[in-house]
Amino acid sequence: MDSKSCLAKLVSFDTQIHNNTLEAVTWVKDYLQTFGAEVEFLYNQEKNRASLMAVIGDKTRGGTLFSGHLDTVPADETFYKGTPFTLREEQDKLYGRGACDMKGPIAGFLAAVPKLIRQGKAAGLVLTHDEEGGFKAVEQLTTEAAGLKFLQGWKNCIVMEPTELKAVTAHKGTRLLEIRHSGLSGHSSRPSLCIDALDAAVQSYQHLFSGFRRLSEEYGANNAFLEPYSTVTCGIFKAGEAINTVSDKAFYTVLSRENPDNDFTRFFAEVFNNFENKSQPKLEQKLYAYAFKSSCDKDFLNKLNAGQAGQAVNFGTEAGFFEKAGIPTVVFGPGSITKAHTKDEYILTSELLLWEEMVAKI
Numbered sequence: 001m002d003s004k005s006c007l008a009k010l011v012s013f014d015t016q017i018h019n020n021t022l023e024a025v026t027w028v029k030d031y032l033q034t035f036g037a038e039v040e041f042l043y044n045q046e047k048n049r050a051s052l053m054a055v056i057g058d059k060t061r062g063g064t065l066f067s068g069h070l071d072t073v074p075a076d077e078t079f080y081k082g083t084p085f086t087l088r089e090e091q092d093k094l095y096g097r098g099a100c101d102m103k104g105p106i107a108g109f110l111a112a113v114p115k116l117i118r119q120g121k122a123a124g125l126v127l128t129h130d131e132e133g134g135f136k137a138v139e140q141l142t143t144e145a146a147g148l149k150f151l152q153g154w155k156n157c158i159v160m161e162p163t164e165l166k167a168v169t170a171h172k173g174t175r176l177l178e179i180r181h182s183g184l185s186g187h188s189s190r191p192s193l194c195i196d197a198l199d200a201a202v203q204s205y206q207h208l209f210s211g212f213r214r215l216s217e218e219y220g221a222n223n224a225f226l227e228p229y230s231t232v233t234c235g236i237f238k239a240g241e242a243i244n245t246v247s248d249k250a251f252y253t254v255l256s257r258e259n260p261d262n263d264f265t266r267f268f269a270e271v272f273n274n275f276e277n278k279s280q281p282k283l284e285q286k287l288y289a290y291a292f293k294s295s296c297d298k299d300f301l302n303k304l305n306a307g308q309a310g311q312a313v314n315f316g317t318e319a320g321f322f323e324k325a326g327i328p329t330v331v332f333g334p335g336s337i338t339k340a341h342t343k344d345e346y347i348l349t350s351e352l353l354l355w356e357e358m359v360a361k362i
């Protein structure tokens with residue numbers, strides 16, 4: 001199968017983050033096994049999703065590990081011409097949910113497998129299942145015994161995110177937290193008899209954000225990034241039921257983007273230790289993706305990047321997990337991040353075919 005045929009098949013599987021990925025990952029397994037690949041699954045606790053671990057080609061040689069994720073962000077009838085799960089080709093563009101992020105890069109790798117086999121080369125493939133929803137699969141892969149055993153011996157790892165075939169050697173870490181306050185509701189004419197969760201949430205918000213920004217300034221700027229400092233934002237803030245009622249519940253989310261070498265773990269663990277209010281905040285970390293700084297040697301990066309310096313980007317990937325597991329890693333793949341997660345997601349046919357040719361050379 002060529003890259004377009006592989007991509008059409010992958011796009012046909014509805015692997016939006018709320019769905020399971022077993023049908024898609026089983027198809028990849030069957031495809032790889034026709035070429036003699038050794039393939040294992042690493043299931044999640046519910047057994048409705050699985051990460052794939054495959055060794056392709058010469059089993060005695062350590063080569064490059066390629067990493068991708070099969071899950072996608074949601075799609076609906078507003079997607080390009082209402083066909084998110086049917087690959088649509090127009091001129092040099094291939095439209096479909098996940099075509100860019102990141103079924104296209106995966107398809108290019110799969111199409112290159114026969115050439116790898118013919119040339120007697122070796123490569124590894126890892127496909128996870130929840131990169132868009134929480135990074136639990138790659139965390140499992142890089143911490144549990146079965147995953148760690150598979151990861152041993154690979155010289156480098158390429159996380160195939162869309163980078164327009166330019167090497168990305170650093171990105172910020174991402175942390176998502178939810179903060180909840182509970183209080184005592186009542187009529188707004190007698191607030192002294194109530195515990196105002198909304199007011200407490202506003203105060204804890206100010207406490208957290210001011211403390212984060214102070215620490216970010218202490219760490220200092222990293223001018224490799226568009227946003228040179230570690231940043232924190234609030235995406236959702238909810239409270240209140242009526243204009244004349246004191247709120248008994250309040251909720252907000254915090255998303256931090258943390259520079260490599262900036263460690264905010266202790267800050268978030270202790271941020272509310274000295275916060276005093278009748279409605280104490282409850283903090284829960286929902287997602288954490290490590291900041292990433294590549295340890296790949298210059299020769300390997302030069303072969304990918306034609307001598308150009310590696311880029312630093314603000315978006316997050318699974319790369320930091322592989323680095324933490326001891327594998328020198330780079331983020332590198334076809335497609336543009338500006339088309340990922342969009343209503344008209346696509347990848348250029350020309351770039352996809354170029355990627356297929358590059359895989360065997362890498």
